[in-house]
Amino acid sequence: MKQLLSGNEAIALGAYHAGVAVATAYPGTPSTEILQSIARLDGVYAEWAINEKVALEIGIGAAYAGVRALVSMKHVGLNVAADPLFAASTTGIVGGLVIVSCDDPGEHSSQGEQDNRHFAKFAKVPMLEPTDSQEAYELMEWAFNISEQFDTPVLVRSTTRISHCKTVVDVNRDRKADLNEPSFTRSPAKFVMVPSNARIRRQAMEERIIKLRSYVDDFPLNEMLLADRKLGVISNGVAYQYALEVFRDASHLKLVTIHPIPEQLIRRFANEVEKLIVVEELDPYIEDEIRRLGIPVMGKEFVPIIGELNPEILENAAIEAGILPTPSDPAPHQTPPSPQLPTRRPQLCAGCPHVGTEFVLRKLGFLTPSSTKGLKKGEFIVTSDIGCYTLGVYPPLSALDTCACMGASIGQALGLEKAGVPNKAVAVLGDSTFMHSGITGLIDIVYSQGNTTVIILDNSTTAMTGQQGQPGTGVSVTGTQAQPVKLEKLAEGIGIKDVNVVDAFNLREIENTLKRSIENDEPSVIISRGVCILSSKTRGTPFVIDEDECIGCFDCLDIGCPAITISDEQACIDPALCVGAACGVCAQVCPQEAIVEGRG
Ligand code: SF4
Ligand code: SF4
Incomplete structure (x- = not known):
């Protein structure tokens, strides 16, 4: 059955069909819809936890009980949850534990930009990253299976564009039927990380990564597309879509296993092409990993390290670096110009408490x-x-x-x-x-x-x-x-x-x-x-400005209410925005008492 799903909806459905029993999250753009989507489905305990650390701790508890658990958060949420992440990496799990980190390149709704691919390497856990909603759906089953097979939490990374863009998904599974019954088997050596036990688990973590290295080399969703061998492009996530669009004739290697990277596959690809480049958003994560293998590669010399990519940015960067022909060359690739949308200053809502x-x-x-x-x-x-x-x-x-x-x-x-x-x-x-x-x-x-x-x-x-x-x-x-x-x-x-x-x-x-x-x-x-005006049911008759009383001091503009503007050099209130007596802040600011409730 085909469905049009955002990446977040696909992650939720994929996890559901993979048999997730417990799902927790703390809301944060661009990850919020994952839990909201899963909460609508039967048979899953879903919870907004008080913060990301508690969300993950609940997920770990559920995984210790042998059931599959999904924990989702935005990128900075993983900073809050880092302590239990590292702990779960050390103990391992019983039931599958998948942690989704939704990164926000370009800081559309975040106080900072960070590349959470580093967390996987840092915490020594595997990471998978989809390139569209279909893969987001597919990967959840893989993620839970890897988690249980290798006794490890698995990180799944998404980014704003993957999480929020809708693409057609072939929903080709039903919910897993043979779900584990929750139970807890006492095992202090695994679950109680006093130093004597933690040292043994530390060894297990290194052995796990070695096994994962050979596993990911045959991972079926890492895909090599061989075309013109002059240029080979390695990319991941949404950058893969941009790379396909910009480097149309080149050979491509799509990486879905971000940690560990498939070393042998990358070597094979590098041997097939004359010049190798990496297209990735944010840090040179894959590029550095490839350099570590001793393979010459180009990446952040021309691909921006800050913010989101798009085909236009990528194409311009590639032209400037001489990787693509300049527009005056015989066959330049023309990217249609992005539509110019009107800008809007971020501001609080009319009637905001x-x-x-x-x-x-x-x-x-x-x-x-x-x-x-x-x-x-x-x-x-x-x-x-x-x-x-x-x-x-x-x-x-x-x-x-x-x-x-x-x-x-x-x-x-x-x-x-x-x-x-x-x-x-x-x-x-x-x-x-x-x-x-x-x-x-x-x-x-x-x-x-x-x-x-x-x-x-x-x-x-x-x-x-x-x-x-x-x-x-x-x-x-x-x-x-x-x-x-x-x-x-x-x-x-x-x-x-x-x-x-x-x-x-x-x-x-x-x-x-x-x-x-x-x-x-x-x-x-x-x-x-004061209740958020968006969740409040209360709306009053819009306020109006009595022109006879108004002296044009514009003090009412100092509160920054978007309903109050200047028209014909006179302060005026937009009745479509004003919430009236549910707010009334502007009336308290006006020195002339010129702002009054309208007649309805
Ligand atoms: S604060 Fe009152 S008097 Fe001053 S511009 Fe606004 S409505 Fe007019
Ligand atoms: S009462 Fe005044 S401050 Fe409140 S929403 Fe209306 S115009 Fe804005």
Whole structure:
């Protein structure tokens, strides 16, 4: 049966048909749809875990019980899950354990770009990478089989284009029928990694890689296409598709086994062609591996090392490097120009509950332009981490000073304080991010007697990745409702005495509470609560600007609401975007009270 599937949907279906019994993930673009797709299928326990580390630990537990487990995450999530990844590599598994890492070349929705192919080598586990949705589907069965045959977790890498592009998939299997019954067999030598046991397992890891090296040489999805022998192109993932399009006459070797690489196959291919090049996104991973074999190869001399590739970038780079003829040569390959799409500045939504808090933060804490050295007395530093609210770094809000990774804002604020910076640091993070990895930072503040103010922007969802549930809402990936974890109780339980919940749309309440908290000598938590407008069912009558009252000061533009624009030199509100009384932030900013609820 043919189906049009994205790479993520194909991974989910492939895993399902391979008999996966437990699937866990933490949402993160471009990986989120894998768990969402699998949660719709019967017979699988699916869970949004609190973070990627816990997701993998649950997967490891399930694999120890002999069932097949799938754990998915975005590339930076694997950094969080690195500890259990290395541990599982050491112990090995029982039931198959497949970890999908979706990388984001070009940082479409990430705070950093990294090439997670290195993780496979680093953790000494096999890695497979599909070049389209069909292969994503096929590879899941292979991945689980390899995992069980070689007693190892298996990494499957995807990238944004593979994960999100839809291609036709021949769904040629049904769900595996002979699933293992979950059971646990006691085996301290395998599962308890005290040094005496870990040293023995360490030996097993090296023996495993040696066996895998010969296994991958005959792996059927690594494919050699021999055509013109003057040029041989080795590529992987989506870069393989680009390479086929740009180097149409050349010979190609598609690599699906990324670690270990099929050494003998590569040697055979290299012997068939006069000149060998590697086309791969991000780091020269395959190129370096081929060089290690002593085979002359070209790659990053002309293929960009940063960002995504596309056929146009690749063709231009190849022409410049003299690998392809220049357009003036008799037979240049013409790539059709990419369509120019209109650009849009990243911004918070109209009616976003983060706007009010970030507006107050900027108003109270930011007096010195960022280009001048040092801060004035009374100003404070706003450390942030990654989420929708990070968009508050852009004008006109310009309310944030840092953003590194999930949960980092609290530790960073404490670090600034303990380093002796005289200005107070205020940490900002989302409710989901707080649960993910902010909570440990808050415990550290209490333990180390810091006096940081932490603002949890509680929009009661994981908004940036598409409204997933989390412990604060208690809503699971399948829609069941558990007891929500109460942020205020949690903060109090940790030992924070100054805990306040404010209405995220009430500027005065936020301002008064923030002023009080930052003057406090002890740590404080402000929970700025307002439901994400995308998940809220509440919409009011759009607000309007009374032209008779408006003096044209444009203060209302300072909140950065996309519903407010200037037309004919007059501030105006787009009724299609404004959510009305569900928000009302602009009305609180206007000095003339010129912004009022419309007539409906
Ligand atoms: S803040 Fe009020 S007075 Fe100023 S431009 Fe906006 S609507 Fe007009
Ligand atoms: S009430 Fe004002 S701030 Fe809120 S969505 Fe409407 S225009 Fe934007």
